[in-house]
Amino acid sequence: MTFPILPAHELGLVVAVLIGFAFGFVLERAGFGRAPKLAAQFYGTDMTVFKVMFGAIVTAMLGLVLASTLGLTSFKTVADHAASATFLLPMVAGGFLLGAGFIMSGYCPGTSFVAMASGKLDGLYTVLGVIVGQVAWAELEWRPGFAAFHNAGNLGNYYLWELFHLPAQAGPVIVALAVTVMAVGCFLGAEKLEKVLAGRADPVARATPAGRPGRLVFAGFAAVVLVGLAGLAIPTGSQARTREAASIGQVDLARRVFDQPWKVRVIDLRSVEACAAKRIPGSECVPAEKLGTLGLADADPSRDLVLVATEDLRELPAAAAAYPGRVYALQGGWKGWEAFALAAPSPPAPGAPAPEIDQYRLRAGIRAAMTGMKAAPPPPMPTAAPAGPRKAGGGCSG
């Protein structure tokens, strides 16, 4: 995975100015620095706001789909990084309020900056208003009574493909294609509406018809949709295969069980007796033949499913494959886990390289946490700073 690049902080701020420059330039050239043009959206005479916004959404979305199809990134990784969590109630109520503010001021917060930069006093006043409003709500949102509303309906990172119970791999592509088709349909409808209302448009906010460039854009969208569909069709076989093979290493699983136990659901497929005797903390004992009774196909997909068999799991049971979220098989199964987490690691030889000692500390820490037993401290590092070796205890329990 190549993207996102995530440059270092200072470089990132320089990039931020450059990206912002392009953002502001495009907004101004689209006419978003002019309130009457923006407001005309709500009178149907000039649907520029809708066209530009949905054109941008479709472009960026299809770009991400394309990049994911090419294996440069994964849609969900970027989405988890960049999207905010869904808080349904405040978002619907706040959206309505923002729409009201939009038609009153003629701008949205972003375009008011562009208007201000191009000398519009109404833009400046809107910017000042937004600042006041933001601080006012920040003063209120955490107070009792307000906080309950501000945090109501928290669904975490929640995406449309999850809403429609689509598989995690193909879901973003399918929804993106549907959104594209819907958007192009709406574009054509907007063109019609503008033509009907053409006589009532005022000269400052005259609509720009799609024309040849618009038709080219539609063709471009269609082309990317076809590529996305092809990408969806070609790797279905390999996707099924990767679904069988998706495995999680012991270290990764240990980290998740410790750090974010609410994000994993570990299911132990061994016999009930074996599982009852020893198992990974927090795992459920469900023998493989009873997996169907869990109803995984309709389970909450927000947690990643981890299956633990006796050895490596060769084939995903059908019941687990139907799970809408991510499914992993533990590498090496229970035997691998036992050897990794429950057996005492052998201390590295004195003078072993630092990574090896770190590895030892980590494993010793995991074992200590899993079994309650301490391991011998690693040997002192001859080359390290004097304070270095003394800190070495038994990892977490030290």
Next chain:
Amino acid sequence: MERTPLPITPALPTAPVEPSRSLLPAPGREDRGQESYAGARVADPNKFWNPYLAGVALGLVLLTSFLVMGNGLGASGASLRAGIAALDVIAPGHVAKTAPLARAAESEHVAWLVFEILGVLLGGFVAAYTSGRLKKEILKGPRIGNGARLALALSGGVLMGIAAKMTRGCTSGQALSGGALLSVGSWAFMFSVFGGGYALAWFMRREWR
């Protein structure tokens, strides 16, 4: 072509846009409002990019932001940061006592938005200058006065500020960026924004039509 060419009352604050005035091309400085001036410019201020091409351009900027920074575009976070800076002057120590403000003051994401908005101001300025739209004016419909228009702009801004803090992002951050990422909350927000706008459009018609 311009509806409201420069009839600005002297009482209005002019500071933030002051430098731009000297940069205006010669014909722009003299005009006190007649139609002729728009034609005197090289660029036609009522000419905009084709909306679909502008949409694709905006989408490519957003895509770049996703792929390079791992962030979407945004705006309201920068306003909040400006408010925090102002509060620090008016009431030192208050920000540290208010959790949401203190969090925003420290946030790396807000820092990104502040610098991004600096770029937006520059980009907007350059685009307006080169398209002949850089001009100190108040944009409005023909049936409303300057004072009323500015009062509506200010109060609409306050509503949007409250809303943007409530929804964890404005039309740029939530609707545009979150919409492209197919977030459920963003799509609910987007429909709600259009709903709010259309619901009030009839009452606001005197401002625009």
